[in-house]
Amino acid sequence: MGDKKFMKGNNAIAEAAVRAGCRFFAGYPITPQNEIPEYLSWRLPEVGGAFVQGESEVASINMVYGAAAMGTRALTSSSGPGISLKAEGISYLAAAALPAVIVNISRGGPGLGSIQPAQSDYLQATKALGHGGFHAMVFAPNSAQEAVDLVYNAWDYAERDRNPVFILMDGCLGNIMEEVDLPPMKELNDEDIPGWALTRRNDPERDWQLSLTPIYTEEMLEGLNAMAGEMYKSWETEDVKYEEFMLDDAEYVVVAYGIASRVSKEAILKLREQGYKVGLIRPITLFPFPKKVIHDLDYSKVKGIIDVEMTLPAQMHDDIALQVLERCPIYEYGRSGGCLLDDDGVYEALLDIVSGGENNG
Amino acid sequence: MAEYKRSSLIASAPSGYCPGCLHSLATRLISDVLDELGQAQNSLNVISVGCSALNIKYWGGDFLSVAHGRAPAAATGIKRVNPERLVFAYQGDGDLAAIGLAEIMSAANRGENFTVIFANNQTYGMTGGQMAPTTLEGQVTTTTVNGRDPSTTGYPLKMCELISTLKAPAYVARFALNSPKGINQARAGIKKAFQLQMQGKGFTFVELLTNCPTNWHLSPLKTLEYMDTNTIPYFTPGIYKDCEVDAE
Amino acid sequence: MKQSFVFSGSGGQGIMSAGITLAQAAIDMGKHATYLPEYGPEQRGGSAKCTVVISDEPIVSPLPRLCDNLIVMNELAYKKFKDDVKDGGVLLVNSCRISDPDRRDGLSVISAPVDDIALEVGNDKAANVILIGILIGATDIVSEEAFKLSLQEKFKNKKPGILEMNLNALAKGIELGRHHRK
Numbered sequence: 075m076g077d078k079k080f081m082k083g084n085n086a087i088a089e090a091a092v093r094a095g096c097r098f099f100a101g102y103p104i105t106p107q108n109e110i111p112e113y114l115s116w117r118l119p120e121v122g123g124a125f126v127q128g129e130s131e132v133a134s135i136n137m138v139y140g141a142a143a144m145g146t147r148a149l150t151s152s153s154g155p156g157i158s159l160k161a162e163g164i165s166y167l168a169a170a171a172l173p174a175v176i177v178n179i180s181r182g183g184p185g186l187g188s189i190q191p192a193q194s195d196y197l198q199a200t201k202a203l204g205h206g207g208f209h210a211m212v213f214a215p216n217s218a219q220e221a222v223d224l225v226y227n228a229w230d231y232a233e234r235d236r237n238p239v240f241i242l243m244d245g246c247l248g249n250i251m252e253e254v255d256l257p258p259m260k261e262l263n264d265e266d267i268p269g270w271a272l273t274r275r276n277d278p279e280r281d282w283q284l285s286l287t288p289i290y291t292e293e294m295l296e297g298l299n300a301m302a303g304e305m306y307k308s309w310e311t312e313d314v315k316y317e318e319f320m321l322d323d324a325e326y327v328v329v330a331y332g333i334a335s336r337v338s339k340e341a342i343l344k345l346r347e348q349g350y351k352v353g354l355i356r357p358i359t360l361f362p363f364p365k366k367v368i369h370d371l372d373y374s375k376v377k378g379i380i381d382v383e384m385t386l387p388a389q390m391h392d393d394i395a396l397q398v399l400e401r402c403p404i405y406e407y408g409r410s411g412g413c414l415l416d417d418d419g420v421y422e423a424l425l426d427i428v429s430g431g432e433n434n435g
Numbered sequence: 436m437a438e439y440k441r442s443s444l445i446a447s448a449p450s451g452y453c454p455g456c457l458h459s460l461a462t463r464l465i466s467d468v469l470d471e472l473g474q475a476q477n478s479l480n481v482i483s484v485g486c487s488a489l490n491i492k493y494w495g496g497d498f499l500s501v502a503h504g505r506a507p508a509a510a511t512g513i514k515r516v517n518p519e520r521l522v523f524a525y526q527g528d529g530d531l532a533a534i535g536l537a538e539i540m541s542a543a544n545r546g547e548n549f550t551v552i553f554a555n556n557q558t559y560g561m562t563g564g565q566m567a568p569t570t571l572e573g574q575v576t577t578t579t580v581n582g583r584d585p586s587t588t589g590y591p592l593k594m595c596e597l598i599s600t601l602k603a604p605a606y607v608a609r610f611a612l613n614s615p616k617g618i619n620q621a622r623a624g625i626k627k628a629f630q631l632q633m634q635g636k637g638f639t640f641v642e643l644l645t646n647c648p649t650n651w652h653l654s655p656l657k658t659l660e661y662m663d664t665n666t667i668p669y670f671t672p673g674i675y676k677d678c679e680v681d682a683e
Numbered sequence: 684m685k686q687s688f689v690f691s692g693s694g695g696q697g698i699m700s701a702g703i704t705l706a707q708a709a710i711d712m713g714k715h716a717t718y719l720p721e722y723g724p725e726q727r728g729g730s731a732k733c734t735v736v737i738s739d740e741p742i743v744s745p746l747p748r749l750c751d752n753l754i755v756m757n758e759l760a761y762k763k764f765k766d767d768v769k770d771g772g773v774l775l776v777n778s779c780r781i782s783d784p785d786r787r788d789g790l791s792v793i794s795a796p797v798d799d800i801a802l803e804v805g806n807d808k809a810a811n812v813i814l815i816g817i818l819i820g821a822t823d824i825v826s827e828e829a830f831k832l833s834l835q836e837k838f839k840n841k842k843p844g845i846l847e848m849n850l851n852a853l854a855k856g857i858e859l860g861r862h863h864r865k
Contacts, residue, residue, distance in 0.1 A: 080710050098516050100508075105722075124515035128508065129541035136505035136538070140481070140512025143499045148512065166502050190721070250745055251703065251718040253710055272479060272497055273517055280476065287482075287491055287500035333746070340744035416748035 077256040083218040084109035084248045086256075087177060087241070088117060090222040091149050094229055095262040096175070097123035098148040100137035102130055102156060105189040106245035107179035110151040121259075131156040135163025135176070142172040143286050145271025147229045147262070151177035153245070154195050155186060157203075164238055165204030168302075169288030171270075173232030175225065176203075176210070177241040179248035182412040190412025191245030193332055196389035199242045200361040207299070209306050210240040211313065212360040214331040218252040220358075226257050231313070233268060235305060242360060244384060246333045246414065306362070315358035316367055320346065324353030325375060326428045329368065329394055330382040331357045334408075334415055338382045341421035350428045363393045373401035380427055382420060386410035442466035443475050446495035455655020457612045457645035458486055461554055462494065464618070465523070468626045469496070474521045474633070479513060481506045481524040481549075483531070486560040490525060504535025507542035510549045521632060522549040529559045532568040532592045539594070546603030546637035550628045553594060555670065556645040564650030568592040571665055576650070591669060595642050599675035605636040607676035611644040611667050613659040620672075627677075636678055644670055685738035686824050687747045690814070691764050692756025692777070694722075694731045697811030701754070702733035704837065705815050708830040709737040717745035730760060737824055752822070754814055755781060756797065775817060777810075793817060793863045800855050809852035816856015821863040827853075 081089070088110045091099075099118055101111040111127065118125045124141075128134030134150050141148040152160060157178045167174050180195045182188035199212045211231055215221040221243060232239040267273060272284045290298065319339060321327065330338040335356040342352045357364050368379070379398055381388045388406040395404055407423035409415050441447075444466035452459045469475045475496060482490045484503035491500050501509040506524035514522045531539050531553050539551065558576055559565040565578040569591045573582040583591075599607040606628050610621035621643055628639035644666050646658035653661055674680070688705065690698045699720050706716035720733045734750065736742050753768035754775045755761045761781045768774050770789045779798035786792055795817055801810045812834070819827055831850065838846040 080707055080716070098512060100512065126511060126515060126545075129537050133505065133508040133511075133538050133541065136502060136508035137512035137515075139501060139505075140499065140509035140514075141516045142512070143509070144513055144517045146516040148516075162502055163505070170500070246719060246746070249720055251706060251716075252742075252745075253715065272499055272513070273520075283495060284497040285491070285499070287498075288502075289488065289491055289500055337744045337746050343743065414746055416746045417744050418748035 077258075079254055079256060080251055081218060081254050082109055082249060082251045083221055083243065084179065085113050086218045086222050086254045087151070087225050088113035089256060090225040091175070092117055092121055092123070093257055093259045094147065094226045095260045096147040096149045096229070097121065098138065098141035098146045099123070099150065100126040100128045100134040100141075101150050101152060102128050102134050104153045104156045106181055106191065106248050107151045107153050107177065109248070110177065110179070114149075131159035132162060135160040136166075138174050139163055139167055139170070139172060142167065142174040143170070143272050145267035145273055148174045149177070150174070151179065153179050153181050154183045154198070157195065157198065161204040164210065165206050165208065166288045167238045168204070168208035168210065169206065170286050171236040172238070172286065173229060173236055174238050175228045175232060175241065176238055177225075177243070180242065180244045182410065188412035189245075191249075191333070191384065191414060192410060192412055193244050193334060193384040193389075194410070195242060196360060196383070196385070199240055200363070200393070203240060208302060209361055210238045211235070211309060211362070212240045212242055213315075214242045214358060214360050215247065216332050216335045216356065218247065218250060219254045221247065222254050222256060224358075236270075237305070242332070244333050309359075309362040310365065313359060314362045314364050314366075316364035317354075317356040317358060318367065319354035319356065321353035321355065323351050323375075325351040325377045326353070326380060326424070327371060327376055327378075328352065328354045328380045328382055328424065329357070329390065330354065331360060331390070334382045334384050337415045337417055337420045338424075340417045341424050344421050345424060345428060350425070352424060352428055365397050368394060368397035369399075376402050378403045378405055378427060380405045380407060380424060382415070383408045384410070384415050443470050444478070444494060444496040446493045448493045450493045451489040452486065453649045455646070455648040455658065456486070457556070457643075458489070458554060460612055460618065461552065461643050461645060462490060462525070464622050464625055465525070465552060466496075468622060468629060469521070471626065472629055472633070474629065477519070478521045478523065481510045481513065481522065483524060483526040483535075485527040485530050485562075487525050487527045487530065487554060488561070504530050504533070505538055506530070507535065507538040507547070507551060511542055511545070511547050514547060514549045518548065521629060523629070524549065524551045526551060526553055527560070528553070528555045528557065528567045528569040532594055540597070540601075543598045543604050543638045543640065544601050546605070548632055548635055548637055550632050550639045550641065552625065553640065553642040554645045555594070555642055556647045557591070557666065558647050558650045560647050560650055564647070569670075571669060593670065595640070595675045598640050604638040604640060604676055605631045605678040606639040606641075608640070608674045609642040609644065609670060609672045611662060611672050613644070613646070613662040617672065624674075631678065642670075644672070685736065685740070685742075686752065686822075687750040688735040688737070688752040688754065688818075689732065689750040689764060689767060690735070690754045690756075691730070691732040691760035693759065694729050696731065696756045697808060698731040698756060699733050701811035701814050702735045704811065704830070704833055705818070705825065706735045706737065708815075708825040708833040711833055712825060712829040714739055715742050717742050719745050730763070732760070732764070752818065754818075756810070757781070773821065775814065791863065791865065793821060793860070795859055800859070801852065804848055804852045804855065806848055809849060812849045812852040813856040816853040817860035817863075820857040820860020827857060
């Protein structure tokens with residue numbers, strides 16, 4: 075018997091984090107993610123955790139850095155402008171090999187952008203979460219339930235890899251209320267605290283030094299960079315996640331993640347009713363990107379790929395193009411700036427493409 | 436009479452500090468006090484960026500090295516999830532009073548239960564002697580080649596004075612490391628700050644006036660005289676806040 | 684069956700609350716529902732809008748362009764959203780603030796003095812419950828019983844008078860809505 079609740083996406087993420095064993099949160103107010111800190115401000119103390127409202131996003135991510143160094147499952151959340159400020163700390167987490175989870179409930183951009191939802195941070199999340207050429211695994215849920223499931227397991231990946239994990243979700247999904255089935259509370263003990271953590275537990279007689287640092291000699295740093303490269307490669311074979319929808323006979327394949335994938339699915343169902351062979355590939359991990367499934371499509375049948383995103387211009391385009399290799403055209407459709415995708419808009423755009431323009435006026 | 440011996444938390448490796456640099460003395464004092472309090476094993480040094488980061492080479496105790504200016508934020512995260520450890524940050528003046536001003540003031544204002552040791556030598560040592568927020572008026576640096584001009588760069592920031600305006604901090608004090616008397620006072624101040632932390636009294640702040648022979652372009656001995664005539668008159672040593680005295 | 688609702692007005696008119704309680708009632712009936720709020724940057728008095736989708740099946744997209752039921756509480760929202768309701772849909776307007784709603788062909792228009800009824804009931808915060816009452820009276824999207832249970836749950840820790848006042852508001856809304864049942 076699950077624990078079903080009608081919950082806002084942001085609150086669901088917060089509760090899932092607590093049940094995943096998260097016991098530290100630091101963050102700074104920014105719309106549209108405010109429910110996450112608000113929820114955790116009362117929820118974490120209930121389970122013996124700590125909540126700090128930081129003086130800035132910069133401070134908050136560094137508080138997370140400190141808590142993560144103690145082996146505590148730590149979380150921070152923000153939206154685009156705040157994620158830019160967290161870039162420093164995320165890079166340091168990667169450098170010091172510290173696990174933590176960072177959530178971006180994204181909005182219109184660039185700059186202050188708009189407070190309304192947009193998928194404007196794909197490139198930041200997948201290519202440059204900070205300086206120095208590192209990557210974090212990036213999960214992109216498309217429902218409150220999937221957000222719960224991914225956040226619930228996020229620290230397992232982070233601790234396995236000793237690397238930050240990033241959750242990218244737009245303001246629609248952050249603010250939507252849906253029914254979610256909450257998983258049970260993970261009970262973590264002292265034995266679950268990683269051995270590298272700077273705690274003093276269990277060994278008062280310890281005679282060795284515990285230290286964590288993002289500073290290395292040239293040779294060590296080169297070695298760590300190379301190891302990171304190997305890790306990213308292994309993610310591609312071991313950890314890539316995506317959903318296929320009506321793909322088998324598809325002549326047109328929509329690639330969309332997050333909220334865009336749901337609006338696209340609705341449009342695809344309508345097009346199927348009219349006999350159009352349209353399918354969907356939905357990346358769930360944006361990094362590692364599901365390269366193979368796009369690369370291995372049967373391009374003797376597939377007439378076009380359609381990149382649907384709630385941002386302009388489409389940011390996934392280059393990642394798709396590297397797999398399509400000019401074997402078919404890549405179309406784009408999107409809305410941006412906080413203007414939302416809608417069922418009819420996506421349907422009309424897809425229809426225009428799959429009907430070869432014959433529906434134009 | 437104290438026994439003279441190697442401090443347990445100073446590793447046997449070259450410090451990397453320039454000859455005559457008081458950073459070495461400052462870290463030695465911290466280590467001695469931790470030994471004296473039986474806290475060497477329990478201590479966690481949050482190492483900042485700048486010459487203070489050379490600590491990672493020779494600090495023999497547990498440490499976490501963090502980003503420039505962010506030590507008070509990282510220490511907040513550490514102490515909130517692991518309150519048993521004795522936590523201190525060791526920060527220089529560029530780190531603490533410029534890029535980390537928000538972090539130090541906010542951690543102090545929250546009354547976080549850790550200690551910040553602030554080494555103030557009025558310059559960015561590691562990057563080559565640029566102007567720091569604490570650089571004295573008229574002081575020549577590599578970014579104030581004609582001397583610091585307050586009309587465009589403002590005045591040297593007095594951190595003890597700033598922090599002691601806050602209600603939360605338990606202990607705020609400044610000591611000069613250029614004389615045996617100052618050194619003894621500093622040792623007592625660091626001890627007091629750590630003891631207050633162990634009692635859970637909240638934020639403690641110890642500023643140590645130090646030197647930079649290399650970037651001040653003075654011999655080590657001359658730097659000590661310079662501190663008497665220039666630094667100390669501006670940055671007045673003393674106890675700015677003490678919750679035990681204030682409570683009486 | 685899938686039905687979408689857009690509630691719109693200004694902040695403080697109970698728009699969001701109406702959407703949430705409707706969606707919650709649908710879930711209590713074993714249906715699926717999504718609720719999506721859209722805010723302006725103002726904390727008070729700005730525009731408020733929310734979209735609710737209710738369905739017997741899991742909901743694929745929560746972002747319809749046109750809704751089946753448009754509920755508008757003031758003139759500004761009316762001007763902004765009046766074209767967002769499907770042909771054949773329901774347009775429910777607060778006649779205290781919107782004097783002359785569009786009566787395009789195929790649209791079922793319900794013009795109800797929501798503010799006045801709220802005053803009658805004794806609390807202007809009851810407007811959201813009145814709106815749901817009207818929808819319950821006019822359509823079958825949620826049952827009266829399910830919604831009453833939702834209200835009882837929502838106000839179980841409040842003073843007893845609050846629940847009664849809301850049940851009263853609900854009854855008045857339902858009565859008004861029944862006159863518009865197709």
